[in-house]
Amino acid sequence: MPQLANPLDLNDELSYTPQKGGLAARAQSVARSNAAYLDGLNPEQRRAVEVIDGPVLVLAGAGTGKTRVLTTRIAHIIATGSAYPSQILAVTFTNKASREMKERIGHLLGQVAEGMPWLGTFHAIGTKILRRHPELVGLKADFTILDTDDQIRLMRQVIRAEDIDEKRWPARALASFIDGWKNRGLTPDKVPAGEASAFANGKGGKLYTLYQERLKQLNAADFGDLLLENLRLFREHPDVLQAYQERFKYMLVDEYQDTNVAQYLWLRLLAQGRRNVACVGDDDQSIYGWRGAEVDNILRFEKDFPGAVVVRLERNYRSTGHILATAGKLIAHNQGRLGKTLFTDDELGEKPTLTGAWDSEEEARLIGEEIEALQHKGHSLADMAILVRISAQMREIEERFVTLGLPYRVIGGPRFYERAEIRDALAYLRVVANPTDDLAFERIVNVPKRGLGDATIEQVHLYARKAQIPILEAVRRLIETDELKPKPRSALRELALSFGRWSTLIETMKQGELAEQILEESGYTDMWQKERTADSAGRLENLKELVRSMDEFPDLGAFLEHVSLVMEMTDNSTAERVSIMTLHGAKGLEFDTVFLPGWEEGLFPNQRALDESGRAGLEEERRLAYVGLTRARRRAKLYFASNRRIHGLWNATTPSRFIDELPPEHVEVIDAPAGFGGHGGYGRSRFDQGGFGGSSYSTPGWQRAQSQPQPTQPAARKSPMLIEGELVAKSTGTVANFNEGERVFHIKFGYGAVASVDGNKLTIDFEKAGRKMVLETFVERG
């Protein structure tokens, strides 16, 4: 390799000699003593591990030992002395995946894999590279990484500066345009003209350019830039690219089906050097098309790398036979697959079950009952999960679990570092660590309230712009003049002095302690203590947790870097709980029992996915269903409800088309739910109806059935339906079909007049609630 000047001199690590007793040395001795790590691999896995030279594509179906192959392959490369750990590039999508991989490599080689500096997420590795050559892309080494929130605030500024109506062209929408472009590796000059003008009457491209300029002024990069700027770096500086191509003797990529264009280009540039690249993925589990992932990347791997070895992993070690057959039949309905058929030697096991519920509340109740039943049989709650299509489904399930006292945990809810109080605290710390971080400063300049309003902020902003200096510096200068009104002036002086003081403390104080002092002296803690709302105690608790976690890092800078790249807090709670999460969140996980509620048209497949992406959207939804089913080791339990509340309104729903695509011989249809309304069957229900001991008929569907006819509900149910029929017959009566002008009564909105009729949807002018659109089934003649 050519001699390169700093910081391109990569020889430091390339000339590395294995330390005595270090990772590589140990691994080599493992290899010499017969490569025990290869034991237990099936022939395909073994091939995926042992073919280390040249391009390899591993098509790894769900549960076929993908992670094992990846980690063993790394171990093998090291153990055979083919490369040092520091010469292997291994990329994942999530921090979780890279953590897991680090751990498992450590296990394989008998110690923690600290010697793998280039194992990480795309973004972490992109950042690492950028921090080595920041000046080549117009940044400084301490550049700030903006999260989505910062990003949108900055775009809002840009939009306002251009005098564009924010109502019509919200920053959020611009953010998704720009994100989309960055995902595709497009710098402002490369965006197709048509797309660039789609936003804000032709100003989209200009806004993108302005936004990028602002980022550079602020010495900041957003998530997209972490990769995009790498691409620019590699393209504009071939010597740098070459140095990395030579450094990375072997490359491994996890979840290759999820790569977007930018990531693909990045990988391709690096892999063009030695061509020792192994991509592992499953086209059937590609569920991130909506955020730019290109399944095509996996489909065209063989074209990009002629002569690539393709290995299919189809032996499934996770699920029992019926489950696998069900999932396999479902996914076979997709076209354009690379085509894998999973098989297992495991027993057939239990058939997946399908249960129809009256409404979503009953669905939640049935799930709760099933969980309790399993629990009584000795199953652990930790081995069960409920996988939903959208987060909104979680609420009813949670409510039910709270009623039952069933411990649960929601995975992937609002994230710790995204909570307002945490972001505020972090903003203080960011300014202390880097006084030029304008966005952070602006965030907390008036939090807690210091009597600084828009007018003052605007004034400071203007001054800073004119003088080309950071805002905090502008504040320092302005308070020496008499341009500010006395009150804001003294407030700003106080704040500037505080920041000056805190900055000097960095050297001497441990970061956690410093944070505590800052939160105290700034009045931030006070602010929440004074506000006695329901959640203020929780917020103070979060702040404490933040301070506590900070000291695990060597210094403030390391902590902040961690926060911006790893937006999650490690959850150490080991308590035994049922997990509730979205199907997306479940990828890569597995459970003995998986509950899959909400298999209804419109919800799953999701109507919006269908509307926006048509057939491709439908296929992605189907892959999502496949992912859901294949999470189950022993039991998969599917549910659909006939009525579901959407945005507050009850809607009649039909079962998902995916249900019809399941193989009947492998699925058990649970007939009438064990207890319409709770316990026991028909007779008991009748008894309950008398109202003794509290009626368990509390579902809206039931209440509705009691109050009015249900002409739109097909009489599909068996015994419960009969009861309902009886009740329906007893209640008011006539088949509802409303005419304009008719006076009606709605249980919630009261009396009103029908303004127009559209199928079963009525637009009604309510006397109290105004004009609303409601379903016909919710009103009666008044």
Place this chain on the structure above:
DNA sequence: TCCTAGCGCTTTTTT
């Protein structure tokens, strides 16, 4: 400058 009533939106989520 701060507070509040009203309006509009609402899939999935990582980094």
Place this chain on the structure above:
DNA sequence: AGCGCTAGGA
């Protein structure tokens, strides 16, 4: 229904 944001008034 529920939330967040904005505009407009005190």
